[in-house]
Amino acid sequence: MIYRLVVENLKHRPIRTLLSAIAIGVQVTMILTLVGVSEGVLGDMATRSRGTGADILVRPPGSSVLAFSGDMPQGIVGLVRKEPHVVLATGTKVQSIGNFDSITGINLDEFNAMSTGLRYIEGGPFKGPDDLLIDDVYASAHKLHAGATLNLGLQWRVAGVVESGKLSHLFAPLESLQEKYSATNKVSVVYVKLDDPQNMQAVIDSLHLKLTDYKVFSVDEFVSLISVNSVPMLKTFTNVVVGISVIGGLFIVFLTMYTAVLERTREIGILKALGGSPGYVMGILMRETFLLAVVGAIAGILMSYGTQWIMRTFVPTMPMFIVYRWWPWAVLIALSGSMIGAIYPGLKAAKQDAIEALAYD
Amino acid sequence: MTSGANNNASMIEIRDLKKTYKVGEIEVHALRGVDLSVARGEFVSVVGPSGSGKSTLFHILGGLTPPTSGTIHIDNRDLLAMSEAERTHLRKTTVGFVFQKYNLLPTLSASDNIEIARHIAHKTGPRDPQFNDMLGLLGLTGRLHHKPRALSGGEQQRVAIARALVNHPALLLADEPTGNLDSENSTAVLTLLRDLNSRLGQTILMITHNPEAAAYGHRILTMRDGRVV
Numbered sequence: 001m002i003y004r005l006v007v008e009n010l011k012h013r014p015i016r017t018l019l020s021a022i023a024i025g026v027q028v029t030m031i032l033t034l035v036g037v038s039e040g041v042l043g044d045m046a047t048r049s050r051g052t053g054a055d056i057l058v059r060p061p062g063s064s065v066l067a068f069s070g071d072m073p074q075g076i077v078g079l080v081r082k083e084p085h086v087v088l089a090t091g092t093k094v095q096s097i098g099n100f101d102s103i104t105g106i107n108l109d110e111f112n113a114m115s116t117g118l119r120y121i122e123g124g125p126f127k128g129p130d131d132l133l134i135d136d137v138y139a140s141a142h143k144l145h146a147g148a149t150l151n152l153g154l155q156w157r158v159a160g161v162v163e164s165g166k167l168s169h170l171f172a173p174l175e176s177l178q179e180k181y182s183a184t185n186k187v188s189v190v191y192v193k194l195d196d197p198q199n200m201q202a203v204i205d206s207l208h209l210k211l212t213d214y215k216v217f218s219v220d221e222f223v224s225l226i227s228v229n230s231v232p233m234l235k236t237f238t239n240v241v242v243g244i245s246v247i248g249g250l251f252i253v254f255l256t257m258y259t260a261v262l263e264r265t266r267e268i269g270i271l272k273a274l275g276g277s278p279g280y281v282m283g284i285l286m287r288e289t290f291l292l293a294v295v296g297a298i299a300g301i302l303m304s305y306g307t308q309w310i311m312r313t314f315v316p317t318m319p320m321f322i323v324y325r326w327w328p329w330a331v332l333i334a335l336s337g338s339m340i341g342a343i344y345p346g347l348k349a350a351k352q353d354a355i356e357a358l359a360y361d
Numbered sequence: 362m363t364s365g366a367n368n369n370a371s372m373i374e375i376r377d378l379k380k381t382y383k384v385g386e387i388e389v390h391a392l393r394g395v396d397l398s399v400a401r402g403e404f405v406s407v408v409g410p411s412g413s414g415k416s417t418l419f420h421i422l423g424g425l426t427p428p429t430s431g432t433i434h435i436d437n438r439d440l441l442a443m444s445e446a447e448r449t450h451l452r453k454t455t456v457g458f459v460f461q462k463y464n465l466l467p468t469l470s471a472s473d474n475i476e477i478a479r480h481i482a483h484k485t486g487p488r489d490p491q492f493n494d495m496l497g498l499l500g501l502t503g504r505l506h507h508k509p510r511a512l513s514g515g516e517q518q519r520v521a522i523a524r525a526l527v528n529h530p531a532l533l534l535a536d537e538p539t540g541n542l543d544s545e546n547s548t549a550v551l552t553l554l555r556d557l558n559s560r561l562g563q564t565i566l567m568i569t570h571n572p573e574a575a576a577y578g579h580r581i582l583t584m585r586d587g588r589v590v
């Protein structure tokens with residue numbers, strides 16, 4: 001019965017209810033999008049790291065997990081190659097070109113040997129120093145085909161489109177990339193393939209000894225390090241967004257419910273004349289808020305599929321995951337902000353003088 | 362008619378009841394010493410000029426506001442000794458209110474308006490047959506699923522009366538129940554009140570400005586300047 005009143009009250013002001021629910025939903029979408037993009041980008045990175053087929057990777061001293069741009073001398077590659085059990089070692093140069101994109105310089109033959117080969121959807125391998133390979137994700141995002149020219153600060157020609165999931169979205173010949181960006185004989189990461197993964201620890205230990213201060217990871221270890229925790233400030237940033245959502249939801253619900261209480265003095269008076277206690281009156285408002293927040297949270301979850309579509313369409317290189325794990329949190333965040341926001345209007349309604357409320361003017 | 366405090370046949374016993382509202386610095390003496398006895402089963406009309414304290418008397422009887430001094434018993438219970446929560450309970454169980462207009466919750470159907478009163482009083486399950494008889498008296502069958510705005514003023518008042526009585530209160534307080542109605546609807550509502558009184562023995566106090574309406578009661582009580590004269 002009381003739920004019929006609650007639902008009817010919400011339906012009584014459909015626009016206000018809808019707008020408040022959407023506003024609560026936007027907070028939820030904001031959180032889910034942030035979390036989804038964080039996990040999506042990192043997950044994509046992990047997939048692409050595994051897609052190299054390497055067992056071990058070596059990074060320059062002082063580099064962080066996610067910033068690939070630090071450089072080391074190309075001579076390291078030769079050094080690593082001499083290690084026992086190392087079958088293949090290839091150096092890559094990661095060149096950031098802004099917009100979260102980067103070009104990876106590779107030695108195509110070595111990379112193919114390690115990764116079981118790039119698979120061409122269109123076109124073929126590099127033919128000249130200005131040739132670029134792009135993956136299908138990047139191609140569809142920018143509507144590019146083999147043969148197209150592409151300006152990424154410098155002019156490139158798309159030699160081929162390859163299947164995604166291996167190392168990078170954009171590949172250039174290593175030497176030409178080094179030359180174009182004045183980084184001759186510099187590489188960012190050395191990928192290493194072993195004869196037998198059994199020897200992993202031995203090789204890592206030995207490399208650590210020879211390359212003091214260099215970062216040597218097994219790919220598994222590296223992938224496990226690719227997490228929200230390894231991105232500086234991301235966790236803090238997420239917490240800030242969550243905090244803003246709670247406060248935003250709080251204000252929205254405060255305003256919605258406050259105006260509802262103001263326009264319902266008469267109804268509140270009637271409920272009290274019928275013997276409704278202050279708690280009963282407040283309970284109705286809190287239930288309305290609860291329902292509003294749940295509807296808002298569901299709207300927010302649905303809208304996060306919308307932001308996923310937007311990301312996929314306009315920024316496909318930054319994939320967004322739907323992180324189900326966060327749904328209960330998002331609902332909880334929407335609920336907590338909303339319920340806190342409803343307390344003051346609820347108390348105001350509960351305390352309202354029935355006689356004044358029943359006066360006619 | 363009976364008199365004397367705590368008589369079992371007595372529904373209302375009031376002695377020297379005073380109510381003073383404080384509006385900022387100013388004291389408004391709404392009731393200046395009311396003496397009143399109402400017997401069980403009586404239908405009493407209350408008349409008097411505007412501002413004479415009629416509504417205030419009702420609000421105190423219904424526990425919506427506490428009195429300032431005096432003694433007041435409803436159904437042999439001392440209102441002055443009651444806490445806020447006990448007065449809330451009184452409204453739930455012992456007193457039913459009908460106001461001049463806008464009695465109903467606009468978002469609920471007529472039927473749900475009645476149900477909510479039962480819900481507040483923690484009554485569940487089907488309505489008792491007695492109440493269904495009363496719905497017959499109302500002449501509202503077929504209109505109960507409508508929202509208040511789809512009902513005429515007279516129909517709304519009849520729903521309000523039904524809602525006030527659904528929990529079988531000892532006392533029905535109607536504050537100008539026909540004040541907003543045309544004569545046809547007034548007659549329907551007044552006839553209903555009289556039927557409820559004569560057939561079910563419902564004790565009723567009704568405020569009115571209309572002498573014709575007042576004549577429906579067993580007796581007429583006149584108030585002036587916060588006193589019964």
Ligand SMILES: Nc1ncnc2c1ncn2[C@@H]1O[C@H](COP(=O)(O)OP(=O)(O)OP(=O)(O)O)[C@@H](O)[C@H]1O
Pocket residue numbers: 355356382383384389390391409410411412413414415416417418
């Ligand atoms: N909540 C209140 N606060 C302050 N003064 C009040 C309040 N309610 C009533 N009064 C005052 O008490 C006096 C009696 O008012 P009351 O409403 O009881 O009169 P009434 O007989 O019902 O009048 P009417 O016929 O116009 O309804 C009036 O002077 C009124 O202004």
Ligand SMILES: [Mg+2]
Pocket residue numbers: 415416417536
């Ligand atoms: Mg009045």
